Amino acid sequence: MFTAGAPLPDDAELAGLCREHVAGSERLAPAEQADIYRRQFWLRHRDALREDYPALAHVLGDDGFDAFARAYLAAHPPASFTLRDLGRYVADFAGAYEGFPPALRDLARDVARYEHALVDLFDGASPPPLDPAKVTGMPADGWSTARIVLHPLLALVRLDHPAHVLRSELKQGRSPALPAPRPVRLAVFRGADLTIRFEELEPPAFALLEALGRGVPLVPACEEVAAGARGAGAEASSEATGAGEGAGAALAERVGAWFQRWTSWGLIVDVVPGARAEGG
Template sequence: MSDSESIFNLPVLQQWMQLVITHPDGVQEGIESDAAQQHLVLRADELESVISRSQQLTSLERLQIYGNAYYARLIDCMGEEFPALKHALGEEPFASFVFAYLQQYPSTSYTLDDLGRNFPTFLSETRPDDTSANWPQFLIDLATLERTYADVFDGEGVEDKTPLDVQALASIPPSDWERLRLIPAPCLRLLEFDFPVHLYATAVKNDESPAFSAEEKTWLVIFRSEYIVRRRAVDAAQFRLLQRLVAGDPLGRALETLLAEDQIDEDELPGRLRDWFTFWAKWRFFSEVRLEQS
């Protein structure tokens, strides 16, 4: 296809314009980039052959409006998904982090719901080498929490499913626990952090101005009920048991592992287990019980 034909080919023009306005170094560099030149061989001073000028603006200035608006819109979207992280960093540093992230992980999805999916990974990949500083881990934990909130909100839930029969579950004798598997709800997430970032995020949501949290091992369960994303801080023992159950261990084996790791005293287990199951059933942590054949 000749250059003159390309100018009048809408798909070619669309691909060229996307490459130009999303170029990290600006529109002019985007026009001259190899990727854009593969679609349309054009110098910046020839831009008027594709984009007409207006009475007030040159062709380049008109195109730059789209380039600036593209990144501004994506930064705004990321700020809506990561409000606590934006608060922790400050508006300008947050925008700089997002801009750098979009160069490493450019938007490739039709939906903005996927835009921040790799942001926690990016923060982890680019964290400073100074291991004495703990603030990078705080930011990574915070970003992971907020991204999990978004995933749980947008994902599959249990609202249209039949709740577990708690009485039927309670009637299964301990002798069958080695065959008893609990199938986790699709909206259940388990997060282990070095900081209580859930408290920081809640404070920001309440329009407070919290300071960075002190380092403290934190175990969170994230779930959804009636289309509301909720979180619950739990102790290490309950968290480890949930981990084993979510991984597919039968209840009996999961409990054996818990006791073997000295996560809980054997005398305390019956009462704690009763309380845990009551809470799990109330908030529908598990969607199905399977008693497998021996």
């Protein structure tokens, strides 16, 4: 009843149910009294979504966001006692939602995906930090099978718009213009000071983190990324072999710097030795 989209007095069936279960008052009929709670349901949950998705609300404007929130709540009514879980399906819903203005559709979906990635980072549990001895004690040949464990609160996000910049400017109290399209690869994570951080990554660095996140050991992961760089070189240049070899050499030089940076950010939380080959 309280999730109805239209006023309860306008629905004869619901108004009849109100007469059975709601006392009413001297000033309000039962359906009018119950309708106060119906309106509060929509206002409360719309405002909760706006708090978690401020950049999406900025992109859509008040009326557009209100329509989106109503459609979302109709499709996914609250199923948890906590408002934290209210937006659990927002990113998927936005990906299929046909109510976005065509000119804003791609941006709105990117913004929804980015803001959705932030929700679990606020209060998720953090694992113990990386034990440096696991790195210094690893034999050189152990890296070919060692598995790098990434922080469980790390989100790797591919976007076609800089949604992170838009939200950051809003959080600083600005009223930013809508950004132009720009491919972005982000590492989004919670820092040691419990603040949410984002870092833009180079495509090879992003690809390496993706491979490590899938459980690929370090050396094979680097080979996978290098193969991708060689493929990109082959497409971009008629001198494909030279370009690919150059890309692989450049990758090898940069991996060490990336790992130092990722370790300082707390993205690497464990190094698990792999099984040694028989007789090795």
